[in-house]
Amino acid sequence: MRRINSMYGRIGMLRRVSEKLTKQSSDTFLASHSFSTHGGYGGDGELQQNNSKVKIFDRDLKRIHRDRAAWLSSRHKNNSFVDAVADNLLDRLEDCKKSFPTALCLGGSLGAVKRLIRGRGGIEKLIMMDTSYDMIKSCRDAHEDTLDNSIETSYLVGDEEFLPIKESSVDLIISSLGLHWTNDLPGSMIQCKLALKPDGLFLAAILGGETLKELRIACTLAHMEREGGISPRLSPLAQVRDAGNLLTRAGFSLPGVDVDEYVVKYKSALDLIEHLRAMGETNGLLERNKILNRETALATAAIYDSMFATEDGTIPATFQVIYMTGWREHSSHQQAKRRGSATVSFRDLHKQFGGQSES
């Protein structure tokens, strides 16, 4: 696979550099498995995890995508979808009486989160983390331009799957549309939980299974017609029922999940692709077909238009966002009572409230 990549010009160059480093750091990579999910996950689970760790996404490619998104987003100033998601996420801070002095912001739409905090949640120190250096750099430059010094911001380049944060050191972790590109989402969430102080909050927004279903259908049809087969073009996305499981598996208490659907209208399918590029959300699957025929691309756009176009000629694209919230355990949280410790039976409850219920 690496040989084929070397024919791809500048992407090949970047790959070769990282290859050198992987050779050097390959030993550390082997060591990393035993460290990445230490504590709270169970020793016997670890060995199995090493063998079954599936690599779905190409993380190096995602870094390159995010670099490109950093360059493109300087042109696409109004990204209303991303702003809406970040706003919704930060609104949840208003619902909490607690204030969060130290906050960590993981990848995704960093700039939007930072811009839209506006003093919510009582955040004093903000740490921005992303896998791409260019993205962090452009965030820092934007910060210096606005001269907004009310929140002390620090910048850091890091990988969500290998969180370089000490245990119990941050009050709040926010990730807006960043975690759906991790290979090991449960592992990342466990590391996030460990990094949180007791009674710390984890807020994440990830894309759900219904996202871009129109694009998925159009791509599949076009491919089947033109090439007689399909290759994965859309990444596997979480379902709502999985989100709840993820939170409990990571060990968060008081988990909460809710879903929101946003329909964004574009003038053409190409505009949709441009927007995805600017957000850094283009195809990052390891199994992807690296060649896209011009005819297939045009066929996709045509099918999209004919199947889904609205009366005024624009095409809609659905983005389903799943918001997850979880807290790190603390003695003040509600706990389920021990089995057999019930003091009131259901029969008594039914007698008390029976007149009001329907059954």
Added chain:
Amino acid sequence: MVRLSRFLLKDAGNVIDKTLSEILVCPLSKQPLRFCEKTKSLVSDTIGVSFPMKDGIPCLVPKDGKILEEESEASKA
């Protein structure tokens, strides 16, 4: 005025931010990091990897880490 502050920050880029120095650990071993003045990088002694700092921003992605050669370890010791 903004340009001036940017230049000042660039000079201070070699010193690690106080908030970060309290919170950062090695991404692979979760052990504390040491700031090496000579190479302007963060060193994780437990596994012998150094992570670079570009323009004051620590790059703690495992891919960016360089395994320290034995000679430089000897010179530090």
